[in-house]
Amino acid sequence: MSEIAPVKRAGIWLWLPLALFVGFFVLVMVGLLRPADRDVASAFVGKPLPAFDLRASIPGRPGLKTADFADGKPRLLNVFASWCIPCIAEAPQLDALARAGVEIHGVAIRDRQEDVQRFLAQNGNPYTRIGADDLRAVQLAIGSSGVPETFVIDGKGVIRHQHIGDIRVEDIPKLLEKLREAGA
Amino acid sequence: MIAELGLAMLWLAAALALLQLAAGAFALSARGRELGGIVRPVAVVQGVLCALSFFALIVLFLRTDLSVKLVATNSHSLKPFVYKLAGTWGNHEGSMLLWVTVMGLAGSFVALFERRLREATMLATLAGQAFVSIGFYAFLLFSSNPFERLPEPAAEGNGLNPLLQDIGLAFHPPTLYLGYVGLSVAFSFAIGALITRDVGPAFARAMRPWVLGAWIFLSLGITAGSYWAYYELGWGGWWFWDPVENASLMPWLAATALLHSASVLAARNALRAWTVMLGVVAFSMSMIGTFLVRSGILTSVHAFAVDPERGSFILALLAIYIGGALALFATRASTITEGARFAPVSRESALVVNNVALSAILGIVLVGTLYPLLTEAFDEKVSVGPPYFNPMGAIFFVPMLVVMAIGPMLRWRGDRAARVSGKLAIPALAAAATALGLVALAPTIKPMPFLGIALAVGLAVASVLPLVGRELKRTPLPTWGMVVAHFGIAVALFGVGSDSAFSTEKLVASRVGETHAVGPWQVTLSDIEPVAGPNWTAIEATMAASHAGGAASELHSQSRNFTSPPLVTSESALLTRWNGQLYAVLGEEADDQRWQLRLWWKPFVPMIWYGGLLIGLGGLLALIGRVAHDVRRLRAEGKIAYRRQRQGR
Numbered sequence: 142m143s144e145i146a147p148v149k150r151a152g153i154w155l156w157l158p159l160a161l162f163v164g165f166f167v168l169v170m171v172g173l174l175r176p177a178d179r180d181v182a183s184a185f186v187g188k189p190l191p192a193f194d195l196r197a198s199i200p201g202r203p204g205l206k207t208a209d210f211a212d213g214k215p216r217l218l219n220v221f222a223s224w225c226i227p228c229i230a231e232a233p234q235l236d237a238l239a240r241a242g243v244e245i246h247g248v249a250i251r252d253r254q255e256d257v258q259r260f261l262a263q264n265g266n267p268y269t270r271i272g273a274d275d276l277r278a279v280q281l282a283i284g285s286s287g288v289p290e291t292f293v294i295d296g297k298g299v300i301r302h303q304h305i306g307d308i309r310v311e312d313i314p315k316l317l318e319k320l321r322e323a324g325a
Numbered sequence: 326m327i328a329e330l331g332l333a334m335l336w337l338a339a340a341l342a343l344l345q346l347a348a349g350a351f352a353l354s355a356r357g358r359e360l361g362g363i364v365r366p367v368a369v370v371q372g373v374l375c376a377l378s379f380f381a382l383i384v385l386f387l388r389t390d391l392s393v394k395l396v397a398t399n400s401h402s403l404k405p406f407v408y409k410l411a412g413t414w415g416n417h418e419g420s421m422l423l424w425v426t427v428m429g430l431a432g433s434f435v436a437l438f439e440r441r442l443r444e445a446t447m448l449a450t451l452a453g454q455a456f457v458s459i460g461f462y463a464f465l466l467f468s469s470n471p472f473e474r475l476p477e478p479a480a481e482g483n484g485l486n487p488l489l490q491d492i493g494l495a496f497h498p499p500t501l502y503l504g505y506v507g508l509s510v511a512f513s514f515a516i517g518a519l520i521t522r523d524v525g526p527a528f529a530r531a532m533r534p535w536v537l538g539a540w541i542f543l544s545l546g547i548t549a550g551s552y553w554a555y556y557e558l559g560w561g562g563w564w565f566w567d568p569v570e571n572a573s574l575m576p577w578l579a580a581t582a583l584l585h586s587a588s589v590l591a592a593r594n595a596l597r598a599w600t601v602m603l604g605v606v607a608f609s610m611s612m613i614g615t616f617l618v619r620s621g622i623l624t625s626v627h628a629f630a631v632d633p634e635r636g637s638f639i640l641a642l643l644a645i646y647i648g649g650a651l652a653l654f655a656t657r658a659s660t661i662t663e664g665a666r667f668a669p670v671s672r673e674s675a676l677v678v679n680n681v682a683l684s685a686i687l688g689i690v691l692v693g694t695l696y697p698l699l700t701e702a703f704d705e706k707v708s709v710g711p712p713y714f715n716p717m718g719a720i721f722f723v724p725m726l727v728v729m730a731i732g733p734m735l736r737w738r739g740d741r742a743a744r745v746s747g748k749l750a751i752p753a754l755a756a757a758a759t760a761l762g763l764v765a766l767a768p769t770i771k772p773m774p775f776l777g778i779a780l781a782v783g784l785a786v787a788s789v790l791p792l793v794g795r796e797l798k799r800t801p802l803p804t805w806g807m808v809v810a811h812f813g814i815a816v817a818l819f820g821v822g823s824d825s826a827f828s829t830e831k832l833v834a835s836r837v838g839e840t841h842a843v844g845p846w847q848v849t850l851s852d853i854e855p856v857a858g859p860n861w862t863a864i865e866a867t868m869a870a871s872h873a874g875g876a877a878s879e880l881h882s883q884s885r886n887f888t889s890p891p892l893v894t895s896e897s898a899l900l901t902r903w904n905g906q907l908y909a910v911l912g913e914e915a916d917d918q919r920w921q922l923r924l925w926w927k928p929f930v931p932m933i934w935y936g937g938l939l940i941g942l943g944g945l946l947a948l949i950g951r952v953a954h955d956v957r958r959l960r961a962e963g964k965i966a967y968r969r970q971r972q973g974r
Contacts, residue, residue, distance in 0.1 A: 159651035168695065169698065173637055173640065226710065262832040263561070263832070
């Protein structure tokens with residue numbers, strides 16, 4: 142074993158950290174320059190909900206299928222998960238909406254029954270029905286890529302509005318307005 | 326007057342930092358050599374001026390001088406003394422001033438006492454330190470002046486975010502800042518060493534106390550922050566993989582790796598380029614963490630200080646420092662030799678595995694934190710949660726735990742596996758026995774907590790093995806530190822495993838007088854009554870908890886209404902016993918005079934934070950050992966120099 146062994150290293154690898162950092166920088170610049178646009182006009186707005194029939198997420202409560210949206214009454218469809226932190230942040234707003242008489246259906250993404258139960262026990266349950274979407278099939282089919290997201294669905298089961306990210310207090314009037322528009 | 330004085334001192338300090346940078350850089354060239362003499366004194370005065378400026382801000386907050394904008398927007402005359410004090414740094418401007426102050430004082434300290442590096446490396450280091458400080462001075466003076474006056478003094482202050490009016494949280498941010506700033510010193514040392522190509526054991530020894538200090542504060546800061554989230558947010562959880570939490574975890578992971586690789590460099594003159602790299606990365610993670618928290622670029626449940634404009638400023642600083650340092654690394658590192666070699670079975674190898682695992686976990690956390698940002702760039706919004714972090718982290722954390730048990734037993738340079746395998750059979754047996762016990766007593770346990778608890782017991786036994794056969798009084802403090810810190814990891818891991826495996830919880834709507842069972846406890850809601858504090862009113866639930874027919878203990882949980890600014894918080898009630906914690910939160914009033922109560926019984930959960938404290942204590946022991954050694958050496962050198970002087974005369 143030699144004490145000091147000068148090693149000839151491939152110099153190009155030494156640039157890798159800098160390259161990664163430049164990648165980070167570009168990513169963050171893009172994030173900063175595009176204002177948090179929570180109101181993306183989704184390609185799915187104006188389209189009817191796809192046909193689905195999800196099993197109940199928690200026992201004793203109804204599951205969720207397309208026909209549940211076709212009774213003439215506009216409602217919210219909230220995509221959530223027990224493991225999602227912003228979902229906790231938006232729970233009070235969903236509760237407020239439910240108290241204001243809005244009917245909310247939930248789709249729980251990749252979740253276990255006991256986790257959903259715990260989540261609802263801790264954060265309140267504003268949902269009339271909750272379907273379990275274990276494979277994210279429905280989520281992807283309605284143009285949602287993350288949790289939480291909230292859709293305004295009119296009385297014929299047509300998507301009228303997509304809200305991306307958690308619902309903040311200041312978002313409530315807009316959602317109520319969209320619901321009114323969908324109810325006409 | 327005090328505000329103007331504070332601002333003037335801040336400007337002076339900034340000017341001195343500029344001088345420190347210019348003189349230090351110029352002194353590195355052949356022509357400017359004599360300028361080198363002023364760098365150390367300038368660094369000292371800069372730190373002192375900055376500290377005085379921060380002191381001026383403290384005075385303004387304690388007096389609640391409402392003509393100062395920062396005080397008026399963040400304080401209130403009715404606030405308790407300690408929160409007025411904490412209000413100084415409980416806001417963006419004040420915390421930035423605290424940051425430069427600590428950085429300036431650290432620079433003063435280095436300038437006064439650090440003598441083992443070559444003078445050129447020292448000058449480059451101090452110039453680097455000044456370079457980093459200047460950015461923050463500019464940030465303060467041009468974009469977030471803490472001493473700005475209002476045209477008319479405000480009638481009353483705005484208050485401090487009530488969630489932050491908590492003794493734990495009052496000291497949580499400064500603790501993390503001290504950690505970040507310690508890493509900035511390590512960063513400066515890395516820059517200095519890169520500039521003069523002087524990476525060796527002396528560099529590692531000079532940098533190590535700062536990394537250790539930073540690491541202690543980060544460990545304690547994360548522990549405190551986790552406990553705060555646990556009892557203040559009222560969700561019963563202690564870690565949420567939230568961007569803000571990740572922002573504090575990432576520098577800790579990098580600092581832990583740096584600490585271990587610096588040990589290799591100091592003891593064996595190996596891992597040179599890697600250690601320098603980690604020195605840059607550790608501070609990068611602090612800056613990235615600060616940026617993520619301040620810019621509001623990621624959605625977080627506890628984002629308090631969000632302002633995109635400030636985010637851009639921090640990002641610009643980040644680009645200059647980190648981009649510059651990494652470019653310097655890329656051009657210089659090829660001229661740094663890798664240093665001494667070592668055998669595959671050796672202390673060094675174990676530490677390399679530790680470094681790789683820590684870096685991998687760091688990468689996983691960083692990617693998970695930034696992933697929502699990446700998908701957002703393509704118009705997709707996602708949230709990354711525990712389903713990603715827990716299993717991905719465990720892939721590297723589990724082997725790291727195993728190496729943590731083995732590594733300290735191995736000798737430097739090269740060792741035989743057979744020599745240590747006999748001793749290591751003890752912890753392996755302990756882990757196996759725990760595993761069997763768990764299978765027998767709790768057959769429904771999930772795989773992750775199962776693995777966690779078994780490994781925790783094994784590691785706890787293994788961590789004290791380095792002391793076996795040693796004379797305890799003669800064992801060096803850094804060794805004690807390592808043992809205590811590794812034991813702390815085992816303790817914390819045990820708490821984590823026990824909490825996720827054995828916690829029970831209950832949500833009930835309860836009338837006064839009703840009793841509910843949770844775990845081994847019987848909890849009775851005995852009273853609901855309104856109470857008032859200095860700046861809040863609350864509904865307080867009094868509960869009586871008894872364990873297996875024993876005497877009842879009283880618990881108080883509140884739902885607090887703050888008036889300035891208006892906000893509702895829930896104060897959870899905790900009853901700590903040696904074998905766990907009873908956790909109760911008062912929720913909203915349901916119909917017909919029933920109240921929502923959330924009750925948890927969490928066996929051994931406080932061990933998570935006891936473990937965190939032990940980790941910090943381990944760091945402290947190591948730091949005391951290292952610093953005491955340095956002091957003895959400085960004294961001895963002083964005596965030698967004195968004798969030489971006398972003999973020369």
